[in-house]
Amino acid sequence: MERLFSGDVCQNPHRLSLCGKIILFNCQRASATNEGERSELVFSSLSFEREEKAFVKAAGGAAVISRRRSTHVDIVKCQCAINVQKRVTTPCVLVTKKSEKGEGFQYSLLTLSSSNRLEPCIEFKLPYQMREGVSILRGPTVLWSHAGNVFYTSLQAGEVRQIPIQLSHTVVGELPLHKEQVFVLGLQNLSGQSSNKSTSQTLGCFVEDGHVFDGTMVLPHPYICITRCLLVLSAEQRDGDGVLKSAVVAATSNQQLVYFENGIVKDTCQLPFEHPENIQLVDTGRNGCLFAVSFHQGHVCAVWKKTFQIASQWSGVSSVHVDDFLGCGTDQILLVFKDQGVTEHPLERFLLTDLCGITYAHCQDNEAPKTSPPPENYLLTLQALESRLQSGLTVLRELQQEERVKERVLQQSVQALTDVISERDPTLTQPEQEGLIALWDCDDESKEEAMDDKTQDMPAVSSKPQVDKLWHRIAEDRMVVGVILTTDSSVPLASVSLSILTETGQSSTPAVIQTQSQVFWLPAPCSSSSSSSSSSSSAPTFPEPAAKRSKRHNAGRLNDLNTCRLAVTAVTKLTPLLNSGCVKCCVMLHYAQRQDAFAIVSNLTPVVLHCGQVDLDIHSDFQTRLLKNPELKTDEVEEDFLSLMAVLDHWVFHIDSPDHSLGDIDGWIQKRVGCKRVDVSPQYLLLNSSGPSAVMLLRWHQITPFQGELSIHSSHIQMLRFLDSLLAYLPVSCSMQPVKGTRGQRTAQILSLALEKEVVSLRDGVSLLLCEEEEDKKKSLGHEDTNPEPASVEGLQRCREVWQQEMERGRMRLSPLVDVGRYHRLTQSMCEVQLDGDLAALLDIQRTLLS
Secondary structure, three states: OEOOOOHHHHHOOEEEEEOOEEEEEEEEEEEOOOOOEEEEEEEEEEEEEOOOOEEEEEEEEEEEEEOOOOEEEEEEEEEEEEEOOOOEEEEEEEEEEEEOOOOOEEEEEEEEOOOOOEEEEEEEEEOOOOOEEEEEEOEOEEEEEEOOEEEEEEOOOOOOEEOOOOOEEEEEEEOOOOOOOEEEEEEEEEEOOOOOOEEEEEEEEEOOOOOEEEHHHOOOHHHOOOEEEEEEEEEEEOOOOOOEEEEEEEEEOOOEEEEEEOOEEEEEEEOOOOOEEEEEEEEOHHHOEEEEEEEOOOOEEEEEOOOOOEEEEEOOEEEEEEEOOOOOOOOEEEEEEOOOOOOOOOOOOEEEEOOOOOEEEEOOOOOOOOOOOOOHHHHHHHHHHHHHHHHHHHHHHHHHHHHHHHHHHHHHHHHHHHHHHOOOOOOOOOHHHHOOOOOOOHHHHHHHHHHHHHHHOOOOOOOOOEEEEEEEEEEOOEEEEEEEEEEEOOOOEEEEEEEEEEOOOOOOOOEEEOOEEEEEEEOOOOOHHHHOOOOHHHOOOOOOOOOOOOOOOOOOOOOOOOEEEEEEEEEEEHHHHHHHOOOEEEEEEEEEEOOOOOOOHHHOEEEEEEEEEEEOOOOOOOOOHHHHOOOOOOHHHHHHHHHHHHHOEEEEEEEEOOOOOOOOHHHHHHOOOOEEEOOOOOOOEEEEOOOHHHEEEEEEEEEEOOEEEEEEEEOHHHHHHHHHHHHHHOOOOOEEEEOOOOOOOHHHHHHHHHHHHHHHHHHHHHHHHHHHHHHHHHHHHOOOOOOOOOOOHHHHHHHHHHHHHHHHHHHHHHOOOOOHHHHHHHHHHHHHHHHHHHHHHHHHHHHHHHO
16 A cells, blocks of 8 residues: 555545445546646545554545536545445545637536446536535435525436426435435415515425435424534335435534434534534444534534434544444444645544544644543543442342242242153252252251352453354355354353354464454253253243252353353344455454442453354355245254344234234244244244245244234245235234334333323222222211201201311312222232233343343
């Protein structure tokens, strides 16, 4: 790679980022041998080197724009956009050519191919010069504003066109929908009934087909005039009624960053600068997401997405770029500062950071721009919250241990009762093998405690997880790498993931391939004596808890009850591996190890473990045995099953049937053609049609006779086809709702529902109790509706008694007394409801610790 650059590239370059590299464009004049001077578009691709902490040149080139000496060539805009024909994101540069003869303006859109060649994409001529609202979006599509109208051109259009509706105060953007994406949002004037009145409505128009939609679902009407730039985070359009749902972030001229959901303001943040120009999303991985907002005159600020608070701000910035410049799988912000003088390097002063621990600064004073430290009260509050969290988790850990004891006792009791009913001899394990101590044998208990005290003096066995097996599969254009681990549950792991490293041979630093990791907990290894009495189909997902009082176990002992098995998978695309020419990949395990199960987050110790090497051979036959015969129960079939779970998309649907009990849905699924039960995980059914993309894994869980949950692992189109046939089978009154956050928030949803049920039960129970007591008191006071006559002595005495009764009723309302039996029934019912809430809380805590 080179470290020298020509002066023309450094004078006034236009920059953009793609695939972790910075691409610089500039126009220059070059002298030709026979034709005089010619205008060229020069580009340079720069990549970041960690060792040198600088950007170095990786590639470069040029393309001739004009061979006329009198033609003036300039760059209008450069931006990355999706090429619909090639289905890749490509750098796009819009240049203009103007002749001194005044023949108009000739515009050319060029794209940079993967082979580092500038290729012409669109050419058009305008009688005027583009000056405002120029954007390059998906297509690629060029949009601009002129004389109050919005014009566009693209490869599909083939010419310059105007959007079909007249809009004012327009804003452009992209909706992440399946077909229609590029849109223009604005106000359309409507004449009122009288000539002196006029109103306006918010409309949106899709550029591809001219379809008009309700713009208030994206931005409310008052925000159209003040919005300067926006970023669409998510969008979906329902097929039935066509209603658009969206999540949008917009920067306004009132120095505000506003978050909208379905056109409703959800949160705002006061911005430190005026005149916002662009919003970019920064995904920093586990640390959350940021919004990088750039302003006029070189100001930039970063806003946390979760808290909607200012994270940092900078000034004197020339350009802002968001990409994975370090190749670590997460985004970083690259701030290129304005040069005070002429330098030989185009990126002489820059700051590369993610505000979460990654910072590379290269400034004139060799220091990063200083940011204000967090206030002292923030640190004190954080420490107090960590202390409270640690104390609460300690209490939950004790409850969890007691729950394990109850679970083991119930399992042993049910097994013994089943053996008695079946007239079999009970096969109970020895207390020593189960790790139990007899409560009535004090002498043996003291001996065992003495032996445990001696074993504590022995050196501890390493708690590092043991890699049992490494495998890989190829599914269409993706590769799945999996690792089977054995670890000690007493030393829990957190943030477990896999990464794939490739060594290209040209650099000593291995390249990291971007992957998506998942963790699957496997059944715990059980002892030989207990395995004969338990079937594999009912194997628990988590290790079985010990009964009575548990002994201290040695983590290095085989078949230990504290031993956990888990599978970690990583899915990556084959294209980066094949492009690098690498056939051997190193697999690294990343995890954070706590000293105990309830250590605070700040005490996590990141650990990296080398799992082995994978030899990639695309010519091998990777037909899985699971698809051929799901009834097999081998390690290879289990690996096939885990690979399918990692590759296929996952949906969970909640089915509710208020009028009819749900039929035999599991039996209806099994009757479908090609459906077989997976023996390695019997709760799943496999639907295997022609082709690997038609594979579907189904799991039906019956909650009540009227409710159930359906888990689907398949492609999107297969899921829709299956749901269509299922809805035809179910009664018309059934409702089906998708469960959001299926991979990690299922336990959180159960906990929230349990807490909601607890609050509603408490409210209804207390209300019913007070109402019943009020009726009893009315009867006991002898309340009558007849009005006494105060003319006589008896009537006056009757009025006095009524008044005293009213006073007694008012006193009872302020301090009511309830019946002891009714109060006991209320507390008993509330205890039953609270037990469900406690169980849901334990499941959520266990999911948090294991993730």
